[in-house]
Amino acid sequence: MSKKIEGGCLCGAVRYESDAEPLFAVNCHCRHCQMTSGSTHIPGIGLPAAAFSHTGDVTWYKIQNDRGGQSMRAFCPTCGTPIMGQIEGEEILFLHVITLDDPGGFAPQMDIFESSAQPWDRFDDTLPRFAKMPPMGE
Amino acid sequence: MSHKIKGGCQCGAVRYSTDAEPMVTFNCHCTHCQQASGAPFTTAVAVQRENMTISGDVIEHTQTSDLGTLVHRFSCAKCGAYVYGISDGFGATAVNAVTLDDASWVEPQMEVYVSSAQPWTHMDPALPKFDKLPPMEES
Ligand SMILES: [Zn+2]
Ligand SMILES: [Zn+2]
Ligand SMILES: [Zn+2]
Ligand SMILES: [Zn+2]
Numbered sequence: 001m002s003k004k005i006e007g008g009c010l011c012g013a014v015r016y017e018s019d020a021e022p023l024f025a026v027n028c029h030c031r032h033c034q035m036t037s038g039s040t041h042i043p044g045i046g047l048p049a050a051a052f053s054h055t056g057d058v059t060w061y062k063i064q065n066d067r068g069g070q071s072m073r074a075f076c077p078t079c080g081t082p083i084m085g086q087i088e089g090e091e092i093l094f095l096h097v098i099t100l101d102d103p104g105g106f107a108p109q110m111d112i113f114e115s116s117a118q119p120w121d122r123f124d125d126t127l128p129r130f131a132k133m134p135p136m137g138e
Numbered sequence: 139m140s141h142k143i144k145g146g147c148q149c150g151a152v153r154y155s156t157d158a159e160p161m162v163t164f165n166c167h168c169t170h171c172q173q174a175s176g177a178p179f180t181t182a183v184a185v186q187r188e189n190m191t192i193s194g195d196v197i198e199h200t201q202t203s204d205l206g207t208l209v210h211r212f213s214c215a216k217c218g219a220y221v222y223g224i225s226d227g228f229g230a231t232a233v234n235a236v237t238l239d240d241a242s243w244v245e246p247q248m249e250v251y252v253s254s255a256q257p258w259t260h261m262d263p264a265l266p267k268f269d270k271l272p273p274m275e276e277s
Contacts, residue, residue, distance in 0.1 A: 038234030
């Protein structure tokens with residue numbers, strides 16, 4: 001049985017939950033994750049968007065990604081906490097694990113978008129790294 | 139004169155600059171940094187607040203720190219990028235290093251608030267680590 005996913009933003013205006021099993025757990029070092037967070041990377045889990053619900057307003061910001069699509073990022077308009085990302089047209093959410101009520105169990109499987117990592121960024125040598133995304137079966 | 143401290147958010151609405159030299163660069167693992175960033179820590183460059191120019195609409199969020207001082211964090215109101223923070227107890231602005239136009243010179247000197255670091259965070263073993271802040275001389 002899966003553990004319920006619950007969390008929200010710094011000020012409490014945004015709350016979310018999901019019963020889904022995470023599809024993946026990664027550290028993303030892409031420029032969009034950097035600029036959104038003000039940090040070197042964002043640790044996140046993938047969740048089916050259909051199995052996720054939230055209360056409270058979020059602001060979505062859209063930016064062109066390097067594959068020609070639109071990447072979107074949601075943040076709380078009151079406190080600014082960046083909560084999740086989504087690629088337009090895809091059914092998967094990238095949930096920022098720091099916003100979980102209990103983020104302690106996060107176990108990243110890989111580091112992605114190493115190609116845009118900052119020179120001072122430090123990696124866990126035991127994890128596989130990919131210049132961008134890992135190869136995925138169609 | 140240094141021009142290291144110049145940058146802004148991803149949509150360009152928030153911009154900051156100063157000629158002052160960076161004072162210190164650190165990775166902060168405090169809970170507030172985590173929540174404001176959506177990341178396990180921020181890499182921040184502290185620079186003298188005086189003479190710093192900052193423009194653009196921001197979301198300000200204020201919390202009381204463990205030292206009892208007010209800490210203000212500023213994100214772009216349009217794109218949500220977490221850009222900088224200030225603490226009422228310090229005369230410095232902490233800009234998030236990744237928001238610098240040129241961040242290639244950045245080299246964190248220490249890890250602070252490791253007492254609240256996430257158990258899965260990967261830290262640089264070579265950097266000095268402090269449970270909270272390093273001992274500081276009274277100013
Ligand atoms: Zn909020
Ligand atoms: Zn990313
Ligand atoms: Zn912006
Ligand atoms: Zn902090």
